[in-house]
Amino acid sequence: xxxxxxxxxxxxxxxxxxxxxxxxxxxxxxxxxxxxxxxxxxxxxxxxxxxxxxxxxxxxxxxxxxxxxxxxxxxxxxxxxxxxxxxxxxxxxxxxxxxxxxxxxxxxxxxxxxxxxxxxxxxxxxxxxxxxxxxxxxxxxxxxxxxxxxxxxxxxxxxxxxxxxxxxxxxxxxxxxxxxxxxxxxxxxxxxxxxxxxxxxxxxxxxxxxxxxxxxxxxxxxxxxxxxxxxxxxxxxxxxxxxxxxxxxxxxxxxxxxxxxxxxxxxxxxxxxxxxxxxxxxxxxxxxxxxxxxxxxxxxxxxxxxxxxxxxxxxxxxxxxxxxxxxxxxxxxxxxxxxxxxxxxxxxxxxxxxxxxxxxxxxxxxxxxxxxxxxxxxxxxxxxxxxxxxxxxxxxxxxxxxxxxxxxxxxxxxxxxxxxxxxxxxxxxxxxxxxxxxxxxxxxxxxxxxxxxxxxxxxxxxxxxxxxxxxxxxxxxxxxxxxxxxxxxxxxxxxxxxxxxxxxxxxxxxxxxxxxxxxxxxxxxxxxxxxxxxxxxxxxxxxxxxxxxxxxxxxxxxxxxxxxxxxxxxxxxxxxxxxxxxxxxxxxxxxxxxxxxxxxxxxxxxxxxxxxxxxxxxxxxxxxxxxxxxxxxxxxxxxxxxxxxxxxxxxxxxxxxxxxxxxxxxxxxxxxxxxxxxxxxxxxxxxxxxxxxxxxxxxxxxxxxxxxxxxxxxxxxxxxxxxxxxxxxxxxxxxxxxxxxxxxxxxxxxxxxxxxxxxxxxxxxxxxxxxxxxxxxxxxxxxxxxxxxxxxxxxxxxxxxxxxxxxxxxxxxxxxxxxxxxxxxxxxxxxxxxxxxxxxxxxxxxxxxxxxxxxxxx
Numbered sequence: 001x002x003x004x005x006x007x008x009x010x011x012x013x014x015x016x017x018x019x020x021x022x023x024x025x026x027x028x029x030x031x032x033x034x035x036x037x038x039x040x041x042x043x044x045x046x047x048x049x050x051x052x053x054x055x056x057x058x059x060x061x062x063x064x065x066x067x068x069x070x071x072x073x074x075x076x077x078x079x080x081x082x083x084x085x086x087x088x089x090x091x092x093x094x095x096x097x098x099x100x101x102x103x104x105x106x107x108x109x110x111x112x113x114x115x116x117x118x119x120x121x122x123x124x125x126x127x128x129x130x131x132x133x134x135x136x137x138x139x140x141x142x143x144x145x146x147x148x149x150x151x152x153x154x155x156x157x158x159x160x161x162x163x164x165x166x167x168x169x170x171x172x173x174x175x176x177x178x179x180x181x182x183x184x185x186x187x188x189x190x191x192x193x194x195x196x197x198x199x200x201x202x203x204x205x206x207x208x209x210x211x212x213x214x215x216x217x218x219x220x221x222x223x224x225x226x227x228x229x230x231x232x233x234x235x236x237x238x239x240x241x242x243x244x245x246x247x248x249x250x251x252x253x254x255x256x257x258x259x260x261x262x263x264x265x266x267x268x269x270x271x272x273x274x275x276x277x278x279x280x281x282x283x284x285x286x287x288x289x290x291x292x293x294x295x296x297x298x299x300x301x302x303x304x305x306x307x308x309x310x311x312x313x314x315x316x317x318x319x320x321x322x323x324x325x326x327x328x329x330x331x332x333x334x335x336x337x338x339x340x341x342x343x344x345x346x347x348x349x350x351x352x353x354x355x356x357x358x359x360x361x362x363x364x365x366x367x368x369x370x371x372x373x374x375x376x377x378x379x380x381x382x383x384x385x386x387x388x389x390x391x392x393x394x395x396x397x398x399x400x401x402x403x404x405x406x407x408x409x410x411x412x413x414x415x416x417x418x419x420x421x422x423x424x425x426x427x428x429x430x431x432x433x434x435x436x437x438x439x440x441x442x443x444x445x446x447x448x449x450x451x452x453x454x455x456x457x458x459x460x461x462x463x464x465x466x467x468x469x470x471x472x473x474x475x476x477x478x479x480x481x482x483x484x485x486x487x488x489x490x491x492x493x494x495x496x497x498x499x500x501x502x503x504x505x506x507x508x509x510x511x512x513x514x515x516x517x518x519x520x521x522x523x524x525x526x527x528x529x530x531x532x533x534x535x536x537x538x539x540x541x542x543x544x545x546x547x548x549x550x551x552x553x554x555x556x557x558x559x560x561x562x563x564x565x566x567x568x569x570x571x572x573x574x575x576x577x578x579x580x581x582x583x584x585x586x587x588x589x590x591x592x593x594x595x596x597x598x599x600x601x602x603x604x605x606x607x608x609x610x611x612x613x614x615x616x617x618x619x620x621x622x623x624x625x626x627x628x629x630x631x632x633x634x635x636x637x638x639x640x641x642x643x644x645x646x647x648x649x650x651x652x653x654x655x656x657x658x659x660x661x662x663x664x665x666x667x668x669x670x671x672x673x674x675x676x677x678x679x680x681x682x683x684x685x686x687x688x689x690x691x692x693x694x695x696x697x698x699x700x701x702x703x704x705x706x707x708x709x710x711x712x713x714x715x716x717x718x719x720x721x722x723x724x725x726x727x728x729x730x731x732x733x734x735x736x737x738x739x740x741x742x743x744x745x746x747x748x749x750x751x752x753x754x755x756x757x758x759x760x761x762x763x764x765x766x767x768x769x770x771x772x773x774x775x776x777x778x779x780x781x782x783x784x785x786x787x788x789x790x791x792x793x794x795x796x797x798x799x800x801x802x803x804x805x806x807x808x809x810x811x812x813x814x815x816x817x818x819x820x821x822x823x824x825x826x827x828x829x830x831x832x833x834x835x836x837x838x839x840x841x842x843x844x845x846x847x848x849x850x851x852x853x854x855x856x857x858x
Contacts, residue, residue: 013317015441061457101319104437122363138293144538165282233304365664707774
């Protein structure tokens with residue numbers, strides 16, 4: 001039997017260790033690594049089901065020039081030649097790289113070195129600009145360096161945890177498990193500060209439903225109140241912190257919320273000095289995100305709640321290697337290794353790299369970069385491991401920019417992505433399970449990702465692709481690495497430049513690491529548990545209280561609602577990986593517009609219907625979910641769906657290009673919007689072995705199921721169902737009076753290849769049973785009826801994807817006496833793996849208990 005391979009999860013910034021046992025050519029058994037400090041064996045649903053995403057379906061396995069397969073030499077010669085011509089004719093700033101937190105540190109380092117050291121432009125930026133840039137800017141303003149001052153162990157030791165703009169139970173489930181354990185063990189109090197009543201907020205001791213972008217006002221008011229109560233640590237401020245002129249006088253008092261809620265919050269904060277504030281995308285993805293970060297940090301600095309166990313402001317990253325990209329310099333406003341662009345720092349980097357053409361200053365940040373592409377200033381764009389045609393705000397504008405760009409190169413693992421459709425050259429990169437290198441998680445812990453499988457087809461590591469292009473441009477001697485260990489050693493050695501300038505970043509102990517030692521490297525945390533405890537990396541050695549002002553609230557009569565965008569529990573980014581998992585697709589198979597009942601009534605929307613969301617930037621269509629968890633006047637849609645997976649539901653068509661003036665991070669969380677019902681003449685769904693991509697419909701969306709794909713359809717006028725179906729034996733029934741048509745197609749062996757069900761006025765059969773028949777031998781009468789001859793029990797919506805437990809399953813054990821989440825887990829296993837469904841179980845139990853109480857009262 002093969003021995004498990006220790007590696008690291010491909011998803012969020014928690015950085016969980018995985019023990020992976022290869023069981024076949026492209027199959028693997030996944031378990032949590034019990035020895036990894038980040039997760040101690042725990043995994044969320046996405047990590048647990050990584051094994052469902054390692055197949056080669058949809059993979060880009062060969063270089064492509066246009067739509068023609070090419071060999072590596074021709075593709076790399078073309079990329080290098082186009083880049084060289086562009087630089088010669090238009091200068092280095094006509095070239096740009098847009099990279100990703102999905103890259104390993106070694107990949108990031110190679111790309112940054114090529115762009116800033118040898119091409120001679122700062123025009124490399126990363127999709128981390130969309131999630132972490134404001135936290136980076138806040139750290140730099142307050143601490144003098146981008147350093148997270150906390151560790152996960154602080155969550156274990158805190159008496160109070162504030163979650164700001166974080167649906168932690170969904171987005172960082174292993175951190176959520178840690179919070180749950182602290183609450184059970186030491187009675188830790190939990191406050192969730194979020195406009196939405198998420199499943200995380202439902203479990204809090206206090207939910208503070210702050211207005212969109214109301215965080216600065218709230219934390220300013222909170223600090224002012226703590227000062228009035230005499231809870232500012234004057235000694236700490238005197239010894240360790242500089243204070244902006246007029247800081248105290250400028251603190252406004254208005255918290256922007258009901259007095260009773262604010263009073264509860266202040267009492268909790270006053271009573272619990274061991275306080276961690278965990279903040280994430282709800283704070284960062286804002287036009288005032290940097291100020292939000294500094295308002296949070298100000299509270300901790302002023303009260304001395306930092307650099308001690310169980311206390312500190314803790315920015316938690318969204319991507320597996322967002323931190324690694326920040327370390328090497330993957331952001332346009334950082335040179336490398338936490339260095340800036342002063343003449344002295346540039347000279348030091350040029351000397352270290354022996355770089356002939358070090359860049360002269362910062363490059364263009366993501367939003368600015370695509371504007372420059374759009375207007376023609378950037379003529380060569382290389383996109384690595386990301387999908388900006390979907391993920392950038394105002395994505396229609398981004399697509400126009402990509403279409404205008406003379407040369408677009410895309411390095412990716414997937415053959416068909418929204419961005420790849422604009423590429424002139426596509427280069428096949430390694431995916432998770434094939435990559436070999438390092439990542440850094442939210443607590444600065446460096447872990448190894450290790451290869452489980454051989455490289456498929458002609459796929460190559462990203463660092464190798466970059467080095468091969470550099471060699472063709474005449475710089476091969478400076479990129480002559482043979483292993484990722486060699487790249488890592490060079491990066492580790494370069495961090496000495498940071499240390500020489502008083503920075504905390506320091507990997508120099510690993511600069512002489514052997515290949516063998518690199519292969520066996522255990523996770524390590526740079527800077528230790530509290531890297532700022534001995535002082536701040538500023539000229540004075542002191543931190544800074546930064547005066548921040550709440551933004552003015554704006555209204556727009558034409559767009560009366562405020563639009564938020566969010567992640568779903570079991571999906572990741574643009575679904576190129578998780579969208580292939582039948583298990584992960586069960587939780588939210590369609591993108592939902594969440595809206596309060598009052599707003600739904602006002603705008604004539606019905607639960608389960610369709611709605612069009614419009615902003616000044618664009619429009620998209622979503623399935624409606626009416627819920628009181630959404631505040632009146634505010635709506636929310638998910639970020640994940642793409643043109644590959646749906647004909648509508650692209651959330652990032654909607655936010656505009658406005659960005660934080662300090663960090664350049666765009667604001668995804670507070671767009672002016674309006675909604676209107678979409679009433680199709682017909683509705684249908686298709687279950688098929690092969691993926692469908694219809695055209696010209698009001699709405700379509702597909703999700704993965706065990707035997708293939710389930711596609712929801714809606715439109716007007718005539719519909720060509722035959723175009724959606726494969727060849728085979730056809731079974732059909734039509735009811736013209738009711739506008740009903742059903743067609744099933746079977747193979748010669750009698751197994752179901754596809755089935756489509758359409759109605760113009762009636763109800764459609766249950767999708768789950770039909771989808772489960774794909775590849776199976778089902779009876780014709782059952783297929784045309786859309787149900788089995790012997791009715792199956794209705795298990796309800798799936799709550800726990802790890803163990804396949806539905807709402808009805810939980811209802812049964814609840815009625816049998818299971819009164820707690822733990823009891824439900826004991827009876828059904830629901831919530832006993834990743835734990836991200838436990839808030840949903842708790843909510844369901846509460847509803848069932850309330851229902852039982854009402855029945856008893858009657």
